[in-house]
Amino acid sequence: MPSIELRTSRDKEVPSLRVLLSDIPVPMVCAAYRIIRDCNDAFAGLFGYERKDLIDQSFARLYPKISDFARTGRMWQEHLHGGQSYYDERVMNHQTGAQFWCQVNGRTLQPSDPFALALYCFQKMSRSVDAGQLQLTARQRQIMALVAQGKTNTEIGLELGLSKRTIESHRARLMLRVGASNGAELVSWFS
The missing domain is CATH 1.10.10.10 (Winged helix-like DNA-binding domain superfamily/Winged helix DNA-binding domain)
Known part of the structure; x- marks a missing residue:
């Protein structure tokens, strides 16, 4: 599994710290142009997959509808420029077809091309998708x-x-x- 190099500006004596995605205890994924290039077991498990089943797959397979995937991409592209981080909450699909709310935090690693390489952290939320059987558009x-x-x-x-x-x-x-x-x-x- 590739590692991510993190640098700290506070401590000039430690040039870098190598961290493996597998070492991170929360669902994390590294993507290039919205294709999952690597993820940890926590991320794969969140969606009911094995890690190997998600590598080199589009994020689109994790959304309820392709229109949700496209809309989210437009929002993220607008907000990821310049190396900023971005956060949203959205409904995602489990492998079984069950839907769940998910909080997503992300940051591009290439500010000039936001989707070229980005890191995302996913967290399942306790919010009900059907919200008491109320159907939402x-x-x-x-x-x-x-x-x-x-x-x-x-x-x-x-x-x-x-x-x-x-x-x-x-x-x-x-x-x-x-x-x-x-x-x-x-x-x-x-x-």
Whole structure:
């Protein structure tokens, strides 16, 4: 398994530290152009696969729909430039077909070409996908994930390329459907 070289700017006497993905106790993956080039057993297990079954496979096989894969890619490409890290929450697919909410943190290792080489950390969330049998559209799930991150309607609108008013309408309809009187109640209903 390839190693990742980490450098510290605080300690000039230690030039680098080599870490194997297999040594990291949380689900981690290294990808090139959204193709899984390596992952640890924790990542493979999260999705119900063996590590060897995911190497050199597209992330697309882990999404409920190809449109979810494409939309997430557009969001990440917009936010990964310049070596920044990015975070979101999304619904993913287990090998059995079961869906689950997942928190994803990522960072590109090539700021000029965000998908050329990137590291991602995945964490399963306890949020119910069906949210009490309430059926959400892909857009509503996407908005709920951003609401759960504490983003404002304006921030969500900018990120998704929608107007603030459109986001307000989506949130209002969701609040009405579940009987929530504020954003915190709405988020807790889906947690």
